[in-house]
Amino acid sequence: MKHSELISRILIATVVLLTVATPLYIWKRTPLIHAQMSEAGGWTPGILKANAGEPLHLRFTSDDVIHGFAVGQLDMDSIDIEPGKVTDITLIFDKPGIYTFFCTRWCGVNHWRMRGTIEVSGSDPEPTPASVPLYVTLDVDIDAPHESPAVPDRQPSAIRGWELAQGLDMAALADPELYKSSSPYQIFQQLENTSHSDAEKWDMVAYSWQFNTTSEQLASGRQLYAQNCAACHGETGAGDGVFADDIADAGEASMESMSGAMASMMQSPANFTDPKRMLGASPAILQGKILRGGMGTGMPMWGSIFKEEQIWDLVAYLYSFQFEYEE
Amino acid sequence: MNRIELTRNRFLKNILVNRYPQLAVFMVMLVGYIFAILAGLIGTPVGSHNFSIVFVWIAWWAVLILVAVPFFGRGWCAICPIPLPGEWLQRGAVLAPPDKKPMWLNLRWPKALRNIWLQNISFLLLALFSSVLLTTPNITGIVLAVMLFGAIGLSTIFERRAFCRFLCPVGGFIGIYSQIAPIELRIKEKQVCASCIGKPCYNGSAAGYGCPWDVFPGGLTKNTYCGLCMECIRTCPHDNIAVSLRPFSADLAKPSTRMDEAFKAFIMFGSAMIYAGVLLGPWGFLKDAAYNVGTGAWFVYVLAFLVLIFGVLPGTFSLGFLSTKNPIPFKQRFASLSTSLIPLGLMFWVAFSLSFVMTNASYIMAALSDPLGLGWNLFGTADAVWQPMLTTILAPAQTLSLVGGLIWSARTAQKAANEVQVSSLPLIAYSFIATVIMLWLLL
Numbered sequence: 001m002k003h004s005e006l007i008s009r010i011l012i013a014t015v016v017l018l019t020v021a022t023p024l025y026i027w028k029r030t031p032l033i034h035a036q037m038s039e040a041g042g043w044t045p046g047i048l049k050a051n052a053g054e055p056l057h058l059r060f061t062s063d064d065v066i067h068g069f070a071v072g073q074l075d076m077d078s079i080d081i082e083p084g085k086v087t088d089i090t091l092i093f094d095k096p097g098i099y100t101f102f103c104t105r106w107c108g109v110n111h112w113r114m115r116g117t118i119e120v121s122g123s124d125p126e127p128t129p130a131s132v133p134l135y136v137t138l139d140v141d142i143d144a145p146h147e148s149p150a151v152p153d154r155q156p157s158a159i160r161g162w163e164l165a166q167g168l169d170m171a172a173l174a175d176p177e178l179y180k181s182s183s184p185y186q187i188f189q190q191l192e193n194t195s196h197s198d199a200e201k202w203d204m205v206a207y208s209w210q211f212n213t214t215s216e217q218l219a220s221g222r223q224l225y226a227q228n229c230a231a232c233h234g235e236t237g238a239g240d241g242v243f244a245d246d247i248a249d250a251g252e253a254s255m256e257s258m259s260g261a262m263a264s265m266m267q268s269p270a271n272f273t274d275p276k277r278m279l280g281a282s283p284a285i286l287q288g289k290i291l292r293g294g295m296g297t298g299m300p301m302w303g304s305i306f307k308e309e310q311i312w313d314l315v316a317y318l319y320s321f322q323f324e325y326e327e
Numbered sequence: 328m329n330r331i332e333l334t335r336n337r338f339l340k341n342i343l344v345n346r347y348p349q350l351a352v353f354m355v356m357l358v359g360y361i362f363a364i365l366a367g368l369i370g371t372p373v374g375s376h377n378f379s380i381v382f383v384w385i386a387w388w389a390v391l392i393l394v395a396v397p398f399f400g401r402g403w404c405a406i407c408p409i410p411l412p413g414e415w416l417q418r419g420a421v422l423a424p425p426d427k428k429p430m431w432l433n434l435r436w437p438k439a440l441r442n443i444w445l446q447n448i449s450f451l452l453l454a455l456f457s458s459v460l461l462t463t464p465n466i467t468g469i470v471l472a473v474m475l476f477g478a479i480g481l482s483t484i485f486e487r488r489a490f491c492r493f494l495c496p497v498g499g500f501i502g503i504y505s506q507i508a509p510i511e512l513r514i515k516e517k518q519v520c521a522s523c524i525g526k527p528c529y530n531g532s533a534a535g536y537g538c539p540w541d542v543f544p545g546g547l548t549k550n551t552y553c554g555l556c557m558e559c560i561r562t563c564p565h566d567n568i569a570v571s572l573r574p575f576s577a578d579l580a581k582p583s584t585r586m587d588e589a590f591k592a593f594i595m596f597g598s599a600m601i602y603a604g605v606l607l608g609p610w611g612f613l614k615d616a617a618y619n620v621g622t623g624a625w626f627v628y629v630l631a632f633l634v635l636i637f638g639v640l641p642g643t644f645s646l647g648f649l650s651t652k653n654p655i656p657f658k659q660r661f662a663s664l665s666t667s668l669i670p671l672g673l674m675f676w677v678a679f680s681l682s683f684v685m686t687n688a689s690y691i692m693a694a695l696s697d698p699l700g701l702g703w704n705l706f707g708t709a710d711a712v713w714q715p716m717l718t719t720i721l722a723p724a725q726t727l728s729l730v731g732g733l734i735w736s737a738r739t740a741q742k743a744a745n746e747v748q749v750s751s752l753p754l755i756a757y758s759f760i761a762t763v764i765m766l767w768l769l770l
Contacts, residue, residue, distance in 0.1 A: 001425070008350060008421045015354055019361045023699060027369050030701045059702060063372045084376025085709075086702025 033060045035067040035081050035103065038110035043101075045116075052096045052122030060087045068104030071118065072305030078104035096122040100304040106231040109246035112300040131308065135288030138181055142288040143295075148185040148280030152202035157324040161207025164200055173204070174211040180287075184209065184279040184322070206323035213316040218325065221317025224310055232298070237272035237321035244269050247298045267297045272321040279322060286315045330571040332515075334560065343557045343570065346422050356408035360471065362698070367468020371700025375713070377464040378698035381690045383471070384461045389684040391497075392676050400505030404498065405555035409474050410491050413482030414539065424536060433486045436493060436541075442587040446499030447594055451636075453496050454598050455629050458605070458617040488539040491554060500595050503588055504673045505550040506578030512544070512553050512560075512570050519567045520545030528559040528568070535561030544568060549578035551588070576670060576735070582663035582743045589665040590637070593644075596672035597636040600761070603679045603768040644668075647753025660747045664754055667740035671758050674732025675765055678725040682769060686715045725769050733762040 034044045040063070050056040060069055060081040070078035071091065081087050093099065103114035135142050165173075172178075173187065184205045191201040226235070232247060234240040248268040272278055290311050293301030302311065334340045342348050359382070367379035374380040395403045415421045419429035453460060453470070460466050478490035491498050514520050528544045531537035538544065540554045544563075547553055560568045583589070605613045616624035641661070648660050689711060696709035703709065717724075736758045737751070744751035 002422075005420055005422050005425070012354065012357075012415075012421060015358060016361060019358045020365065023362065023365050023369065027699060027701065032701065061371060061700060061702070084371045084373030084700045086697075086700070088702075 031059070032086065033058060035060060035062045035069070035114075036064050037108040038113040039108070040064060042114045043116040047116060048101075048118045050091070050093055050118055050120045052093050052120050052124070054092070056091045056093070056118070058089050058091065060089070061085065065107050066105050067107050067114070069101060070104045072100040072102060072302075073307055074099065080105065091118075093118070093120040095124050096120045097124075102305055104227065106242065109243045109250065111231060111243070112298070115300075133288055133291055133303075134180060134284040138284055140282070140284055140288065142285050142292070146183065146280040146282075146285060147276045148183065148278075150185065150188065150198070151275040151279060152199055154199055155324050156199075156202035156206035156322065158203070158206040158210035159324065159326050160200070161203035161205070161210075162326070164196060164204050165207050168204075174208040176212055179208065179212040180283045183282045183285075184319070186282070188279075206325070209316075209319050209323055210325050217313045217316050218320060220310065221313035221315070222320075224306070224314050225317050228302070229314070232269040233272060234269070237318070239269040239271035239273075241269060250298075267294070269298070272318050275322055278319065283312070283315045286318060287311050290314060330511075330569075330573050332569045332571045333510075334568070334570045340560070344561055349557065350421065352406050353408060353411055356406055357411055360408040360475070364468050364471045364475070366698050367464040367466075367471065369699065370464055372464055373700060374462045374464055375687070375690050376694060376697065376700045378694050379464045379467045379471070380462065381687075381694035382698075383467060385684060385687050386691050389680060389688070391501075392673075392680045393684070396501055396504045396508065397673065397677070398508060398510070399555075400508030400510055400550045401501055401553060401555050402508075402510070403501060404491065405557070407491075409495070410478045410482070410488050410539075412475065413479035413490070414488065416479065417482040417486075418536060424531060424533060431482070432484050434484055436485050436489050440493060442585070443493070443499045443502070443591055444587045445493050446495060447587065447591055449494055449496040450499055450594060451633075454594075455632060456620060457602075458614070459620050462618075487537070487541045488554070492540055492552065499591050502551040503583075503591050503595070503669055505553075507576045507670060507673060508550060509573055509575050509577075510570065511550055511573050511577070512555055512568065513547050514545050515567050515569050517545070519565045523565060523567075527562040527564060532562050532564075535559075537562070548581060549583075551578070551583075576739065579666050579669060579739050580742055582666040582746055584659050584662045586658060586662055589662040590641070592665045592668045592672055593640050594636055596668045596675060596761070597640045598632075599672060599675035599679050600765055600768065601632060601635065603675075603765060607679070607682055608768060641665075644754075644757055647757060648747075648749040650749070653748060655747045660749060663743050663747045664740070664749070666743045667736045667754050667758065669736075670739055671732045671736035671761065674728045674735065675761075678728040678732075678765065678769055681725055681728070682721060685717050685721055687713075688716050689714045722770055726766065729762050729766055729769075733758055 033048070034041075036042060036044070048056070048058070058069075060067075060079075062081045062083045062085075064083060066083065067081040068078045069081055069087075069089065070076060074091070074093075076091070079087055079089055097120055099118040099120060101116050101118055103111055105111070107114065173190070178187075184202075187205045187208055188198075188201055191204060194201065196204070225233075230241055232239075232241040232243050234244065270277065289299070290306070291301065291303040293299050293303075306314070334343065363379045363383055366377055370377045370379065391403055399405075417429070417431055417433075419425045419427070456466075460470060474490075474495070477494070478488075481489040481494070520526075523545075525532075526543065526545070527534070527537070529537050529542075535558045538559060539556055540552055542552050544553075544559045555570075560570070604610070605617050612624075613628070616622075616628040619625050644665070645657075645661060648664060649657075653660065690713060692706075692708040692711040693713075696706045696711075697703045698705075737755045740751045740754040740758065744754060
């Protein structure tokens with residue numbers, strides 16, 4: 001063989017080998033967390049590990065549509081993960097524990113399923129015991145029907161209620177403990193012996209609800225709702241979000257895959273503009289439903305994601321679909 | 328005869344004859360091709376950010392259809408990396424012929440398949456799956472790999488470049504459209520070839536290999552099957568081969584009489600119209616049908632595609648020259664007259680490609696910097712924003728291509744009609760209607 005032929009062959013072999021090996025090597029050494037719609041696999045990997053106090057560097061890419069990333073219980077802004085691009089984030093966890101991360105973009109009908117966990121190990125010098133949810137303390141069955149037997153003829157107004165309540169002992173009526181454990185209807189009943197009309201009584205109930213919240217809480221609740229709830233429950237709370245129909249359609253199908261005691265069905269999202277539903281529900285029930293989730297109905301559990309005060313903010317905001325509050 | 332012989336220039340001829348410049352280009356192309364396969368298989372599944380999709384279906388396609396084919400004919404085939412590994416294996420060398428040839432089967436390609444029908448089929452197969460192929464990196468990677476390894480396999484079984492000549496899905500249309508290009512490889516003196524002993528251009532010699540495209544250069548009258556590989560320039564002992572500039576579409580003056588080529592013209596011309604409707608049109612159900620491979624809607628789409636190309640288009644075309652009094656057989660008339668669709672078809676593809684290439688060209692910069700979607704930024708352009716380019720000249724450029732194609736096709740039709748003694752008017756009317764439809768689809 002001529003020298004020129006031999007050298008050319010070696011050159012070709014080397015170049016081809018490098019062309020194959022280099023990208024493969026770099027690809028292998030570039031750990032990426034892939035985000036895909038849940039039906040295509042969700043987060044891969046879905047379980048991440050970290051050490052408390054040490055920075056955790058994460059690199060994300062989306063394989064289909066735009067997704068978002070945020071970690072529950074953490075004060076952080078969510079980041080967007082764009083298809084075909086890589087997004088970086090560095091997190092530091094102060095306390096060990098199992099954290100939930102979740103998609104923050106409405107990526108598809110199974111958006112709410114798109115979650116993963118970060119297991120943060122380390123020792124915690126001051127462990128904080130988990131607080132027991134109010135509905136557990138009160139021993140309320142949050143799955144039991146809670147329809148209000150009576151509903152107002154007009155939308156209750158906290159502004160009118162404030163005028164009516166002048167001179168009344170609101171402190172008793174609007175006691176925070178009472179507020180959290182009572183449904184609006186129960187407070188309505190407590191006003192039975194007053195000389196006011198039913199409509200006026202409902203106005204006073206609305207006022208007592210506003211009394212137990214602040215405009216900051218309502219604003220925070222509004223924002224949380226818009227980001228996390230409106231996709232299914234709708235911007236106006238009517239249970240008609242962009243995914244509502246798809247979830248209802250998925251109901252039958254979800255039923256077929258389950259049997260016996262496990263049988264549960266994806267349901268149409270709750271309608272917060274329905275006075276029967278809302279005026280018969282105490283804040284404790286709503287908090288419980290948000291915290292625990294709907295157990296197979298399609299409502300995810302938010303206890304691992306929202307902080308306790310965030311859930312109360314959301315609960316306060318939910319009643320604004322019933323009550324007219326002062327701006 | 329209006330030819331400018333490029334190979335008269337010593338420098339240029341040396342570049343073509345010397346094996347190293349060609350080898351250097353081959354290496355670059357092969358690296359790009361292998362990288363495209365890898366990118367398709369391991370890179371991001373997001374097509375618009377994957378090197379395989381962006382470089383094959385946007386960049387390569389743009390260069391092929393807008394520049395390479397119209398101006399250089401089979402210029403792409405001259406540098407295509409797909410047959411290289413197989414050919415090196417078959418030859419037992421990457422440079423000049425070795426002293427000892429390797430023992431492969433070296434079979435002759437079956438006679439029944441010595442036409443471009445298999446290429447018509449392979450193109451149609453890709454065309455029918457194109458919505459998925461053109462958007463899914465994985466599939467693109469697999470198809471590219473299948474072509475590379477398919478070519479290697481064929482090289483070990485059959486002689487010469489069987490894959491290029493009889494199977495390559497793009498080779499077929501590059502061939503018929505290369506007749507348009509203002510460049511050709513031909514012999515200088517017929518007499519020299521006639522008296523040449525041994526015909527080393529076809530049979531090979533120590534200086535080079537026998538024509539890989541299975542063509543005897545002495546008989547070349549059109550570009551269709553000459554791959555511009557330059558072997559015959561190397562082997563000709565009489566310096567009787569020339570690469571020349573010539574007027575556009577010179578080969579179309581002598582219309583083909585082959586049915587496989589005639590239908591190739593219909594396949595290309597028809598699929599340009601279908602693509603314009605499906606990929607650029609406003610009809611969502613068409614896109615869904617084309618994309619959801621395997622569904623009922625897709626089968627309907629396939630059926631409609633095939634009926635249009637093999638039934639409706641050739642059928643209505645034939646209406647113009649059905650006369651039974653004509654002494655020339657119908658088949659021959661059909662094949663000759665379909666030549667008029669070659670310039671029209673190419674210009675349809677140019678007009679169609681302009682819109683999607685200009686719309687998507689900005690992906691090239693981003694994919695260049697981050698070809699696998701791993702977060703690299705090699706050239707600082709990874710975050711280049713998607714933006715359609717040259718939008719103001721797009722519609723005028725498309726109109727110009729289509730109207731130009733129509734005039735070109737009309738002139739070709741006149742020549743072909745003369746040859747087979749029919750009126751060119753129905754053919755021109757046919758091209759006119761097709762152009763109006765295409766204008767409506769694109770604008």
